[in-house]
Amino acid sequence: MSRISSLKKALNKIYFGDNIVSISELRYLPRWIILFIDIVIILISIFISYEIVLGLGVSPLNTISFAQKYLLILCVNVLFMYIFKTFSGIIRHSTFFDLFKLLLASFFTVVSLELLNLLNAAVFSFKLIRTPVLLVYFSVSFTFLFMFRLLVKEFFNIVKEFRRSSLKKRILILGIDEQAVAIGSVILDNSHLPYQVVGFITERQDSKKVRLLGKPIYSKQKVENNTKEDLGYEGVLIIKEMMSRQEMNDWVSLFLSKDIKIFKAPTVQKLRESDLSSSIKNLQIEDLLNRRPIVIENNKIKTHHQGKTVLITGGAGSIGSEIVRQVAQFNPKLIVVLDQAETPLYEIELEVRKNFPYIEFKFVLLDVRNLLRLECLFKEYKFSVVYHAAAYKHVPLVEDNPQEAVMTNISGSKNLACLSSKYSVERFVMVSTDKAVNPTNVMGATKRAAELFVQSMQNVEGNVTKFITTRFGNVLGSNGSVIPLFRKQIEGGGPVTITHPEIVRYFMTIPEACELVLEAGAMGKGGEVFVFDMGEPVKILDLAKRMIKLSGFEPNVDIKIIFTGLRSGEKLYEELLTDGAKSLATHHEKIMISEDPTVAYDSIRVLVEQLLEAAGKSNKMEVVKILKQIVPEYVSNNSIYEVLD
Template identity: 35%
Template sequence: MESLKNSRKYILMLIDIILINLSYILAYCFRFNFDIPTYELARFKNDAIIITVIYLIVFYLFKLYKNLWIYASMDEFLIAIYACIVGNLLGTIYGFTFGERLPLSVDILSGIIIIILVAGFRMSFRIVREYLDGKVKSHIIYDKRVLVVGAGKAGTMIVNEMKFCNEVNYLPVAFIDDDKYKVGTSVAGVEVMGTRNNIVQLAKQLDIDEILIAIAAIDMKTKKELLDICKETGCKVKLIPGIYEIIDGKVTLNKLREVNFEDLLGRDPVKLDMEQINDYIKGTTVMVTGGGGSIGSELCRQIIKFNPKELIILDNYENNAYILQQEFRRNGIFENVKYIITSVKDKKKLDLIFNKYRPEIVFHAAAHKHVPLMEENPSEAIKNNIFGTLNVVLCSDKYKVKKFVLISTDKAVNPTNIMGATKRVCEMIIQSIDKRSKTQFAAVRFGNVLGSNGSVVPLFIEQIKNGGPVTVTHKDINRFFMTIPEASQLVLQAGVYAKGGEIFVLDMEDPVRIYDLACDLIRLSGYVPNKDISIEFIGLRPGEKLYEEVLTKEEGLNRTCHNKIFVGRPTFEDFNSLMVKINEFKTIVEEDDREKIIYKLEEIVPTYKRFESEVAVSNFI
């Protein structure tokens, strides 16, 4: 293989020697009208070897002998031109300074001809390859007719790969671009046939199978608008990654991805006050319980950017912690991160951990969160969510943690299920102990997190891939949604504002009807809801309600300095009476008596209405 590479390099050098000298001879012919004086030829012969060597050295330094020219792009073509210009300048300087002084017109003409011959010869490899590939592709029966949205650099790269990659049976039929000056022109041999307003019409008229959104630097609002249009076509839709995801700047077909629900949300990235977050995290010891889970692991990823003195990742599930550990190590994060496998239910072990590491900030994300499972296992919900939280809270108070942030849920508001009721008790714990502790305790409440374990979106996507049916509990059920990075970043920002006792509410914008979500995902996968992929209603699950809320009537809502974060007033302060009631749970939990557990939850959380929960259970059965 090495000998083959060397042979190719020497052959290219020999051809360059011929082309360089041929260029000078042709320059002389043009300069003297093909009647070259003998003395001029003699002057050139004296300098020919040195000038040729100068060019070869420049070509070598510009790596013209290392490039694989059959795959050369515009970048390689420009480098070849730059090399020729530099070689010409150095050759001219040599002639004027040390060698025979050739006519300036000959130097200029030879430089132009060398660019044409040397760069043109190299690009001819690419031209021949594309011609041959095009001949092969012209006999292929295409699987998919494609409409490409975006006639810019990314779209051009995608279309060129479709046209000349034999393994891909995509036929680029037309471009769409909102730049009206491009409409009617051709890009990479494909006509720009309209703007976004023409997508639905052209998809039908041109019998399009798939739409590719090929705009790298696209904002979330524009993406959502395009997807809303595309889902009316019945075509499958794919996107290229965002510009920051394309590390090498190359856009290829294997980087295309399916549409996900984050795209449909159409939200711009959360803007954080990086300076304020840095001020309270940098140089501190931070603990994240449930640190290997969906929210916990993303919190850890965000926290590590602010250079804490030490990050303590505590999780009960070793696989989660291991996966995060491997990710951090791949990214060169080895030091100042500790991975501890234990349960927040183990009070003695927690005390030892707090005593050893003395965390200054605690983010408490460890919890059982699956509503139907907790309906069937109420004692585990009590032990993990209530007693586990109480253990971490008491250790935080004992070891003088500065800030404690509880990850809560909108299901804690007027709960109709055991999981939500236990999380409301957790909020009551941190609000009441805050009045007697030097630690600043606060909670952050948000809704469903897209892509988290148990999220509905991955389930829908998997059901669509399997041909359906897509299962929805109720046609009118709706939920608030956030992405994992959104939720985690806003939790960090809320930590800035925490002074003690607050429940922060994250702005999740408008709730989404789950039935509409299912329909959108089906359409953007190229299918028709209830025709190609059926939607089945399976009834509300145990503890589920149609509409979630984010605040109780008593809490009210005030703005913070961040437009995505609001704060509710503390509504519970009696820590002693709460402890009496929680301690009464110990005997009940040991008996694993569901009725007694629910009764005690109703006593502690007056807004807990198990009537709706029981209706849901009967529907589920």
């Protein structure tokens, strides 16, 4: 009944509507219509069979009329069609088994008619139908019935492919090398992907008349001189691993200027048929800021972790959690993950227990300010390595709450450093920030003070722990970083807010930063401040414009950009070295040692105790005043604490 109603609906649409009927609306024809079409084909086949026989000079028998012959053949054939249910299947989904049933019905029809001939000849001494007619009919009827089903099946396949192609994104593939051709071939062979390859694009000028996979090759110049509508495509697929950062930026700038959507695909080696559709994604701003993969000395790092007990503070944060993942790859005896944030700690627990079932983990909900509880951990687990990533880092919040920053960033670091020395931890690696260099805000100053205290521990009498500090800039995708904020603002329709049109920042990916932390921790001999090569600084305004364009919008047309003014304590340019500090090269090209001024342990211990006492009394000005004594280069900017300078 549903098929009849679908047919009625389609017919009503033709009669009363716009005369347009979608193939998908017609759905499946009722069985009686299929049988009716088969009967028409049978009648035509009988007529053609007689015409062929007559053409061969064989005269038909006049024992019964043509009408009776037609009726006899038709009835017998329909009987066997009913027996084998040749009309009950869905034609567009016909299989070999359906065709085999059709063959059986035609075969038994002819055999039965011939037996009937023989029986009639034995009883009445004459045949009803000549045998040549039956043989020709068998061939003609089966061929026509088969062709009908084949044509319907192919018709629906063509319509289906046409409809699918009309919904697909028409894309060019950047490049004509083996990787580009292989990716193009995979897309063309997979009809379920929402992409249709319409050509390739290259910088070469000698490929205009050549075709790849049957598709044209466009030169870069042709793309520059035409719109995407002229060339008939909507987007471009790039394989970013096959290009240098400069090459990719040049191409992306061209595509964005043409309002062309940019997609990225992995190399064929990383591509698996099972997750092909999820492997092709929109290009993100992170892809343009990424640099070449870092080569680290895994064997040396493995030696410092394999079979060891490792403590990672701030282990639920963006940096700390990545350190957890990377350390887990080196088969430590135990990883203790410490954080005060309950939900993020639970989430990282679920993740790493699933991904590293063979590693033993301990998840501790604890604040690094709590010295007594921390000491219980050091006594129980006897750590070999400590990675200290716990800190308050949001500049405006910390500027308004300097007491809390002092207690966490300085007191917490002091607690961990002293316990590491007391319990003979092999290596203590502190994660710092470029905001600690010539700080203009409380956050940077507290991190610099923590650096100074940790460095001073190296020369304490009887100390055997190697205290190492690592310093780097912004990391892509970290909690509170600018890129997730911009992405959220763009998704919300804008505006995108920037503090100042000239503000610039260094960027590094989270995995890259953590790989360098592990490398620096392994190479450190104690007392060093390692700074990382952050590449070229990025202008935040340019970053915002590119993110808006990558999202398919036009800056200041679809998505507004507004400037809100520098926040309290914020500066335009970040630095990696303090004034007058020199940098020394290491064996790793991306890691340098900053020769910053140091402070004796006894001197900084007294100042830190005074600072913690002031923080306990909630006197902001007194806290920042002492902080400026510990970090003389700390000069407040756009802040209430400027009066102290």
